[in-house]
Amino acid sequence: MSAIARLAVSPACSRALMGNRVFRPVMAARTIQTTAVSKDIDSAAKFIGAGAATVGVAGSGAGIGSVFGSLIIGYARNPSLKQQLFSYAILGFALSEAMGLFCLMMAFLLLFAF
Numbered sequence: 001m002s003a004i005a006r007l008a009v010s011p012a013c014s015r016a017l018m019g020n021r022v023f024r025p026v027m028a029a030r031t032i033q034t035t036a037v038s039k040d041i042d043s044a045a046k047f048i049g050a051g052a053a054t055v056g057v058a059g060s061g062a063g064i065g066s067v068f069g070s071l072i073i074g075y076a077r078n079p080s081l082k083q084q085l086f087s088y089a090i091l092g093f094a095l096s097e098a099m100g101l102f103c104l105m106m107a108f109l110l111l112f113a114f
Contacts, residue, residue, distance in 0.1 A: 046110055053107035060100025067092035 071089040075082055 050107040050110045053103050056103030057100045060096050063096035064093055
């Protein structure tokens with residue numbers, strides 16, 4: 001290493017050239033504010049659970065369609081059983097709709113009660 005390079009990098013030379021000035025890095029005036037990680041995870045779990053609970057509502061709609069489709073087919077095959085088939089269809093509709101409402105109720109409970 002040459003003598004000029006040693007002079008330029010020596011601490012004594014750098015202090016003499018800068019005149020005892022201390023350079024400090026500038027800190028940011030604002031910091032990023034975030035919420036607690038566990039609160040974010042709980043909130044995400046609530047939304048995922050509510051979304052999974054609403055899938056049952058689609059199953060309820062498919063069940064109701066199946067019940068009334070079967071009612072039409074049964075009525076077309078034997079029109080004399082219209083009253084009995086209709087009462088069974090209403091029972092199937094009520095049970096299928098109740099399951100859909102239970103799924104919707106669970107979704108709302110997950111969102112707003114916990």
